[in-house]
Amino acid sequence: MTNLAVKEPAVVSTPKPAEKSRKVSPLNGMAHVALFLWALATAGPLIWVVLASFKNNTEIFLGKPFALPETFSFTTYTDAWSEAHIGQYFLNSVFVVAISTAGTMLLGSMAAYVLARYKFPGNRAIYYLFVSGLAFPTFMALAPLFGIVQSLGLLNTFTGLILVYIAYSLSFTVFFLAAFFKTLPHEIDEAALVDGAGHLRRFFQIMMPMAKSGLISITIFNIVGQWNQYLLPVVIMQGAGADSKWVLTQGIANISTQAGYHAEWSTLFAALTLSILPMIVVYAIFQRQIQAGLTAGAVK
Amino acid sequence: MRHGKYPFIIGFLVVPLALYLVFVVGAYLQMFQLSLTDWSGYGGFSYIGLENFQKLWDDPVFWVALRHNLYLLILMPIVTIALALFFAFLLNSGGKKAGGVWGSKVYRVIFFFPQLLALAIVAVIFGRVFGSDKSGMINGLLPQSWTPWLFLADERWALTCILVVLVWQAVGFYVVLFSAGMGSIAEEIYEAAALDGATKITLFFRITLPLLWDTLQVAWVYLGIAAFDAFALVNIMSVNHGGPNNSTQVLSMQIYLNAFQNSQAGYASALGVVLFFLTLTFAALTLRVTRRDAVQA
Numbered sequence: 270m271t272n273l274a275v276k277e278p279a280v281v282s283t284p285k286p287a288e289k290s291r292k293v294s295p296l297n298g299m300a301h302v303a304l305f306l307w308a309l310a311t312a313g314p315l316i317w318v319v320l321a322s323f324k325n326n327t328e329i330f331l332g333k334p335f336a337l338p339e340t341f342s343f344t345t346y347t348d349a350w351s352e353a354h355i356g357q358y359f360l361n362s363v364f365v366v367a368i369s370t371a372g373t374m375l376l377g378s379m380a381a382y383v384l385a386r387y388k389f390p391g392n393r394a395i396y397y398l399f400v401s402g403l404a405f406p407t408f409m410a411l412a413p414l415f416g417i418v419q420s421l422g423l424l425n426t427f428t429g430l431i432l433v434y435i436a437y438s439l440s441f442t443v444f445f446l447a448a449f450f451k452t453l454p455h456e457i458d459e460a461a462l463v464d465g466a467g468h469l470r471r472f473f474q475i476m477m478p479m480a481k482s483g484l485i486s487i488t489i490f491n492i493v494g495q496w497n498q499y500l501l502p503v504v505i506m507q508g509a510g511a512d513s514k515w516v517l518t519q520g521i522a523n524i525s526t527q528a529g530y531h532a533e534w535s536t537l538f539a540a541l542t543l544s545i546l547p548m549i550v551v552y553a554i555f556q557r558q559i560q561a562g563l564t565a566g567a568v569k
Numbered sequence: 570m571r572h573g574k575y576p577f578i579i580g581f582l583v584v585p586l587a588l589y590l591v592f593v594v595g596a597y598l599q600m601f602q603l604s605l606t607d608w609s610g611y612g613g614f615s616y617i618g619l620e621n622f623q624k625l626w627d628d629p630v631f632w633v634a635l636r637h638n639l640y641l642l643i644l645m646p647i648v649t650i651a652l653a654l655f656f657a658f659l660l661n662s663g664g665k666k667a668g669g670v671w672g673s674k675v676y677r678v679i680f681f682f683p684q685l686l687a688l689a690i691v692a693v694i695f696g697r698v699f700g701s702d703k704s705g706m707i708n709g710l711l712p713q714s715w716t717p718w719l720f721l722a723d724e725r726w727a728l729t730c731i732l733v734v735l736v737w738q739a740v741g742f743y744v745v746l747f748s749a750g751m752g753s754i755a756e757e758i759y760e761a762a763a764l765d766g767a768t769k770i771t772l773f774f775r776i777t778l779p780l781l782w783d784t785l786q787v788a789w790v791y792l793g794i795a796a797f798d799a800f801a802l803v804n805i806m807s808v809n810h811g812g813p814n815n816s817t818q819v820l821s822m823q824i825y826l827n828a829f830q831n832s833q834a835g836y837a838s839a840l841g842v843v844l845f846f847l848t849l850t851f852a853a854l855t856l857r858v859t860r861r862d863a864v865q866a
Contacts, residue, residue, distance in 0.1 A: 297662075300659040300662060301671075301672075303655070303656070303659060304656060304659055304660065304672075304676050307652075307656060307676075307680065307740070308675075308676055308679045308680065310737070311679055311680055311682065311683060311737070311741065312679055313706075314694055314695065314698050314706060315682075315694075317698070317706045318694055318697075321697075329704045330702070330703050330704045331703065332703040332708075332709040332710075332713065333709060334706045334709035334710055335710075376584055376585035376588070377585065379581040379582070379584075379585060380581065380582055380585040380586065382581065383577075383578050383581045383582055384582075387574070387578055389574075389575070389578055395582065395586065398589070398594065399589060402589070402593050404848060404849075404852055405597065405845065405848055406794065406797055406798045406821070406848075407798070408798055408800055408820075408821040408824055408825070409597075409600070409824070409841040409844050409845060409848075410596035410597050410599075410600045410838075410841055411824050411825060411828055411837065411841070412600070412603065412608075412610065412824070412827075412828035412834035412835075412837040412838050412841070413595075413596045413597075413599035413600045413603055413834075413838060413841075414592065414596040415610065415828065415829075415834070416599065416603070416608075416610070416834070417591065417592060417595055417596055417599065418592075419611075432588060432592065433592050435588055436588045436589050436591070436592035436593050437592070437593060439585055439588070439589050439593075440589075440593070443585075467573065468573060468574070468577040469577070472581075493684075493685060496687065497686070497687035497688060497689070498687075499687060499688065499689035499800070499801040500798075500800050500801065500821075500825075503804075503825075504825075504829070507829075517687070517690075518687045518689035518690060518801075519689075521689065521690055521693055522689050522692070522693060522804075522805050525693040525696060525805065534697070534704060537693070537697075538697075541690065541693060541694060544690055545686065545690070548682075548685050548686060549682070552678075552682060552685055556678055556681075559685070560677075560681055560745050563684065563742065564742070564745055564746050564749065
C-alpha cells in the first residue's frame with residue numbers, strides 16, 4: 270500500500286506512462302495483497318509452532334497464538350530432545366536416508382545406464398517393468414509387503430527399511446535417469462571404447478561425470494522423498510522395541526498422540542520446531558538446487 | 570569390442586532387478602494370491618474363493634472411502650492448480666525484463682518451503698492449527714466471545730480440513746513449476762499481443778494458458794497421485810483414524826486398518842486388487858483421452 274502511494278505521484282508527472290500505470294497499478298496492488306496473504310498463510314503456522322514451543326500450557330490455551338511467550342525457556346527443547354527421543358529419531362532418519370539414497374543412486378544409475386545404452390533381449394520388458402511401478406501407489410500392496418519383509422526376517426530392522434526404500438525408489442530413478450543417459454552424446458563414449466576402456470571404466474569415468482546434473486537432481490528428489498516417508502516405516506518398524514528405531518516422522522506422530530492424552534503441548538511444539546529448523550537451514554543454503562531438483566522430475 | 574558385454578549387463582542389472590522383483594513386483598503379485606485367502610497377517614491361511622470381494626461389495630465403509638477419495642481426487646488438483654496459476658501469473662506479471670513483481674524471489678522461496686516438510690509433520694502441525702479449543706491456532710485467532718469451531722471433530726468439515734492441508738502443502742511447488750513454464754514463453758509474443766490491445770486477462774487465457782498446457786497435464790497427474798494417498802494426513806489428523814464417524818475415511822486408511830488392526834490382511838489385499846484395476850482403468854482412459862487430444866491438435 271505504501272509502495273503505491275510513493276510511486277504514483279512520480280509517474281503522474283509524465284502523462285504517457287501515467288495512462289499505462291493506471292491499468293497496471295490496481296492489478297499490482299492486488300497482486301501484492303494476494304501474494305502477501307498466501308505468504309502469511311504459508312509461514313503463519315510455522316511461526317506459530319516456533320512461538321508456542323516456548324510457551325507453557327496456560328499460555329497456549331489462552332488464545333492469542335501470535336503473542337510472544339512471557340519467558341524464553343529452553344527446557345521444552347531439552348525435554349523433546351532427550352525424553353521424547355527426538356535426537357534418536359533424527360539420527361535414525363539421517364542414517365536410513367543416507368544409506369538408502371546412496372544405494373538407490375548406485376543401483377538406479379547402473380540399471381538405467383544398461384537399459385538406456387545397451388541392446389539386449391528383454392531390455393524393453395525390464396524397462397517397462399521398472400516404470401510400471403510409477404502407476405501404482407505404495408499403499409495398495411501394503412499387506413503382502415509386510416508379509417514379504419516378515420518372511421525375510423527383516424521386520425523392525427534398518428536393513429529391511431533401507432532395502433524397501435531402495436526398491437520403491439527405483440521406478441522413478443530408473444525412469445528419470447534412463448531418459449537422461451539416452452540424451453548424452455555417443456561420440457565420447459565411442460572414443461573411449463576405441464582407446465580400450467572397458468564397460469565399467471566408461472560407466473564410472475565417462476558417463477557418471479557427464480550425467481552429473483541429472484544425478485544431482487534425482488539425488489535431491491530421493492533424499493527429500495525418503496526423508497519424508499511415513500507409510501513405509503510405519504508398516505516395517507513395528508513390533509517389540511520398535512520405538513528405538515523409529516524415524517523422525519513416526520516419532521513426531523507418536524509424540525503428537527501422547528501429547529493429546531496428557532494435554533502437554535509444548536514438548537510437541539518443541540519437537541516440531543526441532544524437525545523444521547534443520548530443513549529451513551538446509552533450504553536457505555541450497556534453495557536454488559532444491560527447487561530445481563524437485564521440479565526437474567515433473568518437467569522431464 | 571563386444572567383449573564382456575553380457576557379463577557387464579547382468580552384473581549391473583542383477584541387484585536392482587532382484588530388489589525390485591522381491592519387494593515391489595512380489596508384493597503386487599502376492600496381493601492377487603492373498604486376496605483369495607483369509608490371511609490374518611501372521612501365520613498360515615486358507616483359500617476362501619471370492620468371499621473377500623463379496624464382502625467388499627457389501628461394505629458401506631468401502632463405498633464411503635471411495636467417495637472421499639474421488640472428492641479429493643477431483644477437488645485437490647483443481648484448487649491447487651487454480652491457486653498456483655493465479656500466484657504464478659501474479660509473480661510473473663511484471664514482465665521478464667523487470668524480473669517479475671517486486672519481491673517475487675522471496676515469495677517463491679517462502680511458497681515452496683512446505684514441499685520440503687514431511688506430510689506427516691505437516692499433519693501434526695495442522696492437527697494443532699485446527700485444534701477445537703483456544704489452543705488451536707485458528708480458534709485462538711478468533712474473538713474470545715465466539716464459540717470455537719470444531720474443525721476436525723465436525724463430520725461436515727473434517728474432510729475439507731484435510732483438503733485444505735493437501736492444497737496448502739502443494740501450491741508452492743506448482744507456483745515454481747508454472748513460473749518456470751511462464752518464464753520460457755518468449756516476451757515478444759506478449760509484446761505483440763499487447764500492441765494489439767490485449768488486456769492482461771486476455772494475455773493469460775489466450776497465450777499463457779495454451780502454452781502451459783503440457784505442464785498442466787503433468788501437474789494434474791502428480792496431484793492426482795498425491796491426493797489418492799492421503800494416508801499420513803488421515804492417520805494423524807483425523808479423529809479415530811478416518812473419523813468422526815468415517816467422515817474422513819479413505820482407501821489407504823482402510824487398507825492399513827484392515828491389514829494391521831483388524832487382522833484381515835486377506836481382505837486388505839482384496840481392496841488392493843480392486844484399486845489396482847481401478848487405477849489401471851483410469852490410466853488407460855487418461856492415455857486414450859490425451860491421445861485423442863494429440864490427434865485433434
